Amino acid sequence: MTAPLVRLAAIRKRYGAVDALQGVDLDVGAGEVVAICGDNGAGKSSLIRVVSGAHAPDGGTIEIEGRAVRFGSPLDALKAGVATIYQDLALAPRQPIWQNIFIGAELTRSILLDKPRMREESRRYLARLRIGIADVDRAVDTLSGGQRQAVAIARALRWNARLVIMDEPTAALGVAESRQVLDLIRELHRAGTTVILISHNMAEVVEVATRVAILKGGRKVADRPAAGLSADSLAHLVMTGTLQ
Ligand SMILES: Nc1ncnc2c1ncn2[C@@H]1O[C@H](COP(=O)(O)OP(=O)(O)O)[C@@H](O)[C@H]1O
Numbered sequence: 001m002t003a004p005l006v007r008l009a010a011i012r013k014r015y016g017a018v019d020a021l022q023g024v025d026l027d028v029g030a031g032e033v034v035a036i037c038g039d040n041g042a043g044k045s046s047l048i049r050v051v052s053g054a055h056a057p058d059g060g061t062i063e064i065e066g067r068a069v070r071f072g073s074p075l076d077a078l079k080a081g082v083a084t085i086y087q088d089l090a091l092a093p094r095q096p097i098w099q100n101i102f103i104g105a106e107l108t109r110s111i112l113l114d115k116p117r118m119r120e121e122s123r124r125y126l127a128r129l130r131i132g133i134a135d136v137d138r139a140v141d142t143l144s145g146g147q148r149q150a151v152a153i154a155r156a157l158r159w160n161a162r163l164v165i166m167d168e169p170t171a172a173l174g175v176a177e178s179r180q181v182l183d184l185i186r187e188l189h190r191a192g193t194t195v196i197l198i199s200h201n202m203a204e205v206v207e208v209a210t211r212v213a214i215l216k217g218g219r220k221v222a223d224r225p226a227a228g229l230s231a232d233s234l235a236h237l238v239m240t241g242t243l244q
């Protein structure tokens with residue numbers, strides 16, 4: 001048996017008196033699209049902050065392909081191939097697309113920025129996501145919400161992310177743009193990238209996830225393949241922790 005891409009074991013997180021995570025185990029296999037579901041306050045974002053290096057856990061371990069890791073920062077996680085896309089996307093809206101994709105890790109040739117190569121590679125990453133943006137000099141604030149998600153994902157690909165984590169990526173988007181984000185997730189899956197998706201939208205989850213883990217009050221109460229789940233049965237599982 002090969003080790004899963006990510007193994008979380010007995011993860012605990014406390015904020016003052018709040019026990020946000022009370023010993024959560026989660027394996028994420030390479031190539032899976034794992035949805036994390038649960039009510040507000042269940043601990044979904046806390047779990048993601050631990051995997052993404054934003055917060056250190058108060059207990060438990062993280063392994064990447066069987067090796068224990070300790071992420072001191074999101075940059076540590078990025079270097080290990082774990083990229084997190086937050087709801088605000090952390091893009092610089094007035095800057096061109098290519099610059100956003102290479103932000104913080106620009107390509108250089110001798111001491112100069114290699115702009116032609118960054119433009120070219122930006123086009124390639126976006127093409128990989130099947131997003132037709134011909135002009136990578138466009139400022140991000142001229143793009144639709146779905147296209148902005150694509151830019152944020154392209155930045156993750158630029159770091160050779162093997163795991164892309166998305167926390168409620170469609171929460172602020174309309175129907176058409178949400179569809180575009182689901183298509184992006186499908187493209188990542190097709191290309192073999194592993195995805196963790198947090199979503200309240202049961203219809204979206206059953207559409208794109210291969211597996212569903214459900215948190216309730218800081219504990220995992222269910223973890224099962226998504227195949228065979230309807231949006232209704234998933235909603236019931238989230239509410240009660242059991243199938244109808
Ligand atoms: N920075 C924080 N400070 C204090 N309490 C927090 C903080 N972040 C989350 N919590 C609490 O931890 C619990 C889990 O929150 P969270 O992980 O955000 O849940 P979810 O993403 O599932 O809605 C909640 O009770 C929440 O109020």
Ligand SMILES: [Mg+2]
Nearest residue numbers: 044045046167
């Ligand atoms: Mg949350």
